[in-house]
Amino acid sequence: MDKQMSNENRLSSEFLNAFVDNQLAAEEKSRAYMEISQSEALNREVCELRKLHDLVQLAYTDIEPPSSRERNAWRLRLRLGIAASVMLALGIALGVAFSTKFQPLTSDHAAVDASHGGYDEKALSVYTPVPARTPAATPESKVLVHITYDDASRIDQALQDIEGLLHYYRDRKQSARVEIVTNGRGLNLLRLDTSRHARKVAALQKEFDNLTFAACQNTLDRIKREQNTTVQLLPGVIVIDSGMAEIMRRQDQGWSYLQV
């Protein structure tokens, strides 16, 4: 078709194409306008060319952009993937940090609710909230052992457990502190006049300098009030204001709590 047209006209088809594509210099362009305005056939040909040009442009915009978008999309997808992974990891890290920080609080509340059963002596559960700890702070293990009874065989077992625990830490060269808190009848263990385990207590004190025996002042006061007796304690036993207060304080300080 081009060939046919160009035969009829003085302007070559390359020239006309260049004109339609707007690739002519200003001077050539004005010449083209001149020629086209003077020739009906030329005018029609340019019109045809324009249509063709527009069609190609149209097809071009339809096809070409997707292909370039495709390439970009891959790059974008890759980048998005990497960024998403980073964000996901960051989110997980944040989540873990966040939940670790607030975890003990919620679990404590839940446990309190759950451990409420009957309030009779038998079913009474000892519930102890465990405060959040900072793991990096100290590797020292701190254990408070609470004794409230004076049944001889139970005390035997308790002292055996305490000794076992101290050996456990010593064998592993793990720094540890163990405190035995007595109140109520448990205090009898540490009374000079009533203790059936004075020798054992002395032996443990001698062997382990990280072991402390403590007696409750409230209990001592009560015995004085009710029995008019000033209690003498075994050597090396310390007196604390209140057994229960000591238990709470120690747990706030990160101590573990045990009733053996």
Added chain:
Amino acid sequence: MNNLKSFTIALMAFLTLGFGASLAQAADKQHKAVYHLNSKDIETQQDVLRNAQNHLDAIGADKMDLRIVMHAGGVSVLRTAKTDVDLQSKIESLKLKGVRFEVCKKTLDRGKIDFKKDLYDVSEKDIVPSGVAEIALLQEKGFSYVKP
């Protein structure tokens, strides 16, 4: 410009997703409790099993890491369970909900107890070197102490 915007939105979505996922993961085992069982009294032993069951029901077993640490007289609950079907089913029910029964090695050694022969359903992984130390250790890891 539009691309950048959706890109940022997508990133924030992933951040939230990660945060939420890990939070949910942590929340799964948010509640940790160690039950201390050292009594040879069968009623106290039954109390421990019942309280643990109630505790799980209240919180939801999927959200709890619950351990029952046995030493001294407490180990006898597993000896009794060898021949007590009712006790077995209580223990099984707890184990199905993920409860771990930890047995003190010191107690086994002292009492010359063969956990494979003498105790109900105890394997190597259930043995801890010291029951008392294990209870202290678990508290260091954030477990609440419960002694029924």
